[in-house]
Amino acid sequence: MSSFSVTEPSDRQKWIAGILVVGYALITLMPLIWILATGFKSSPDAIAYPPKVLFEPTLEGYVNLFTTQTRQTPEYLEANPPTTWYEEIVHDKGMVIAGPSRFGGRFLNSVIIGFGSTFLSVFLGTLAAYAFSRYRIPLKDDLMFFILSTRMMPPIAVAIPIFLMFRSLGLSDTHAGMILLYTAVNLSLSVWLLKGFMDEIPREYEEAALIDGYTRFQAFCKVVLPQATMGIAATAIFCLIFAWNEYAFAVLLTSGNAQTAPPFIPTIIGVGGQDWPAVAAGATIFLLPVMVFTILLRKHLLRGITFGAVRK
Amino acid sequence: MAEIVIHNLRKDFGDFTAVRSSSFKIADGEFFMLLGPSGCGKTTTLRMIAGLELPTSGEIFIDGEEVGQKPASQRDIAFVFQMFALYPHMNVRKNISYPLVSQGMPRAEIREKVAEVARILGIESIIDRPVGGLSGGDRQRVALGRAIVRNPKCFLMDEPLGALDAEFRERMAEELRALHDRMGATTVYVTHDQLEAMQMGDKIVVMNHGAIEQFGTPRDIYDKPATMFVADFIGSPSMNFLKFHGSLEAGATEVRLHHQTLGVPVLREPFDGDMVYGVRPEHVRLSDAAGYRGEVIATEYLGTTQIVTLKSPNGEVKARIASDQVARVGETVGLDFNSATVTLFDDQSGRAIRSDLNEGILAHG
Numbered sequence: 001m002s003s004f005s006v007t008e009p010s011d012r013q014k015w016i017a018g019i020l021v022v023g024y025a026l027i028t029l030m031p032l033i034w035i036l037a038t039g040f041k042s043s044p045d046a047i048a049y050p051p052k053v054l055f056e057p058t059l060e061g062y063v064n065l066f067t068t069q070t071r072q073t074p075e076y077l078e079a080n081p082p083t084t085w086y087e088e089i090v091h092d093k094g095m096v097i098a099g100p101s102r103f104g105g106r107f108l109n110s111v112i113i114g115f116g117s118t119f120l121s122v123f124l125g126t127l128a129a130y131a132f133s134r135y136r137i138p139l140k141d142d143l144m145f146f147i148l149s150t151r152m153m154p155p156i157a158v159a160i161p162i163f164l165m166f167r168s169l170g171l172s173d174t175h176a177g178m179i180l181l182y183t184a185v186n187l188s189l190s191v192w193l194l195k196g197f198m199d200e201i202p203r204e205y206e207e208a209a210l211i212d213g214y215t216r217f218q219a220f221c222k223v224v225l226p227q228a229t230m231g232i233a234a235t236a237i238f239c240l241i242f243a244w245n246e247y248a249f250a251v252l253l254t255s256g257n258a259q260t261a262p263p264f265i266p267t268i269i270g271v272g273g274q275d276w277p278a279v280a281a282g283a284t285i286f287l288l289p290v291m292v293f294t295i296l297l298r299k300h301l302l303r304g305i306t307f308g309a310v311r312k
Numbered sequence: 313m314a315e316i317v318i319h320n321l322r323k324d325f326g327d328f329t330a331v332r333s334s335s336f337k338i339a340d341g342e343f344f345m346l347l348g349p350s351g352c353g354k355t356t357t358l359r360m361i362a363g364l365e366l367p368t369s370g371e372i373f374i375d376g377e378e379v380g381q382k383p384a385s386q387r388d389i390a391f392v393f394q395m396f397a398l399y400p401h402m403n404v405r406k407n408i409s410y411p412l413v414s415q416g417m418p419r420a421e422i423r424e425k426v427a428e429v430a431r432i433l434g435i436e437s438i439i440d441r442p443v444g445g446l447s448g449g450d451r452q453r454v455a456l457g458r459a460i461v462r463n464p465k466c467f468l469m470d471e472p473l474g475a476l477d478a479e480f481r482e483r484m485a486e487e488l489r490a491l492h493d494r495m496g497a498t499t500v501y502v503t504h505d506q507l508e509a510m511q512m513g514d515k516i517v518v519m520n521h522g523a524i525e526q527f528g529t530p531r532d533i534y535d536k537p538a539t540m541f542v543a544d545f546i547g548s549p550s551m552n553f554l555k556f557h558g559s560l561e562a563g564a565t566e567v568r569l570h571h572q573t574l575g576v577p578v579l580r581e582p583f584d585g586d587m588v589y590g591v592r593p594e595h596v597r598l599s600d601a602a603g604y605r606g607e608v609i610a611t612e613y614l615g616t617t618q619i620v621t622l623k624s625p626n627g628e629v630k631a632r633i634a635s636d637q638v639a640r641v642g643e644t645v646g647l648d649f650n651s652a653t654v655t656l657f658d659d660q661s662g663r664a665i666r667s668d669l670n671e672g673i674l675a676h677g
Contacts, residue, residue, distance in 0.1 A: 204396075205397055205400075207384070207393070207397065208391065208393065208397040208398075208458075209399075210363070210364065210383070210384040211389065211411075212385075212458070213385045214385055215385060218414075223399060227401065
């Protein structure tokens with residue numbers, strides 16, 4: 001039997017392979033599972049030693065994450081019984097809800113900045129990639145190299161000039177500033193990735209559309225774009241993951257108005273002792289959009305839509 | 313339907329000239345072949361007619377209107393690509409109806425037209441299938457459907473059978489020709505396959521290195537080649553070329569090769585220098601009476617005929633003779649050339665020397 005056997009694996013081999021795969025998945029997912037679990041633990045359970053694997057789930061962490069609370073006298077608590085489930089959780093600790101926390105706003109900032117810059121990177125990248133792929137542009141190779149060269153050092157290396165520029169342009173701590181910054185960083189990746197995908201799309205499709213009476217722009221929208229969905233989806237995922245997770249620039253350039261979730265989550269630790277369940281709840285919620293986005297676009301990544309339409 | 317006139321058409325890509333001042337005319341309803349080896353400029357010429365490339369200079373008239381610098385979408389032509397270029401994200405019906413959608417035709421009318429085209433091409437059963445899983449022949453039919461559905465002024469086809477298997481190709485060639493005869497549409501067809509060109513075309517343009525070598529009917533091009541390139545490119549096996557040196561007056565009817573006198577059609581111009589005696593293999597007979605002799609070096613049996621390769625004093629000669637005639641390797645036999653079919657060429661330039669045979673053909677070559 002060669003190493004590239006085409007025979008059907010035996011049951012025993014399937015079992016071994018299955019155990020290996022599940023085991024590997026468990027090991028890599030452990031931190032994630034731990035975070036997820038911690039979000040539903042009570043504060044004492046979260047720091048219990050030895051660690052608790054089985055525990056009584058509570059939403060305390062999530063309530064703490066989204067609200068600010070103040071301690072009240074027993075008389076006050078007696079006089080104002082809780083009306084909702086989350087008030088009840090707080091009530092049991094001898095506290096009342098004073099208002100919403102800042103997490104909601106920070107999370108919204110992350111969504112606006114992350115998806116905004118992703119959209120802009122992919123939009124501009126698609127147009128640029130199409131032009132680079134289809135037209136005879138003077139110094140094309142030099143321009144492509146120039147675009148790539150913007151990625152040759154880590155973006156944070158230019159943090160100080162950018163900080164100064166943002167300050168004089170009034171872009172510090174603004175959504176627009178962060179969207180522009182992340183777009184600038186992502187654009188080279190986006191142009192290069194998308195150009196590769198565009199090059200793969202045969203010109204004949206657009207030419208057929210031109211002959212069929214469509215303008216160049218209509219041909220681009222109706223024939224090229226549907227062919228490029230796969231590439232656009234893949235590029236969008238990469239751009240979003242970068243913008244979503246970015247920490248260093250967010251710390252440096254945002255403080256309030258446009259602060260994203262990554263620099264905010266660690267600050268929860270300091271509010272009223274080390275509230276690990278709240279931090280874990282924040283991390284869990286922070287993970288969700290990218291996971292959902294990736295899962296939604298996954299079918300585009302896998303679907304070979306151009307298969308068989310052109311004979312090569 | 314329309315007449316297409318090409319006038320002094322030229323296309324440069326940077327320093328490279330793909331097409332150099334071509335002029336020819338395609339009559340209304342003609343099945344017109346652009347023939348030549350790869351890189352000869354035939355596809356570039358077709359793409360300029362389509363509007364997918366803009367000419368560097370020169371004019372293109374479709375139906376009397378100068379369209380040289382107009383975009384493809386405004387020329388009302390149909391193009392069939394070698395790789396079919398069916399829209400992969402649409403099914404067969406949508407592919408065929410796509411040109412009509414751009415014209416803003418009402419839906420009911422589109423349905424009707426598509427159904428009619430599907431019936432003509434015999435693809436009704438696959439009309440709602442995605443194009444991905446279709447066979448080569450069916451994809452070609454869908455591509456044709458997309459072309460004929462809107463009654464364009466002319467059809468432009470870029471090696472449409474090139475991507476098909478040999479057995480399919482034969483059948484599609486017949487279908488294409490039948491379709492053309494039925495619709496009577498002006499068709500410009502690019503191919504590098506001389507058999508395809510001879511079999512299907514009303515007229516052929518033979519191109520080489522961006523220039524037109526000859527323009528005419530398949531019969532004229534085969535029997536009366538204007539250049540050595542054409543004589544060599546068309547026909548399988550190609551024309552025999554016997555090189556010799558001589559001096560001829562206008563009106564001469566014979567030439568001397570290796571101390572033997574061989575007949576030629578009456579010459580219409582004098583010539584002095586290196587020449588080539590061109591004769592097709594089927595016009596060479598093995599005859600003991602002939603004074604010009606050659607040694608048989610190979611025979612190929614092809615069923616009804618055989619190809620005999622001989623070594624003559626002026627070069628290799630291939631003869632296509634009946635397969636029952638005996639030709640043994642190593643034998644020396646006499647070669648009899650059918651002098652009425654002979655073309656003499658100028659060995660330097662490759663052009664045919666004018667004679668009674670080709671006079672009139674060369675005039676517009």
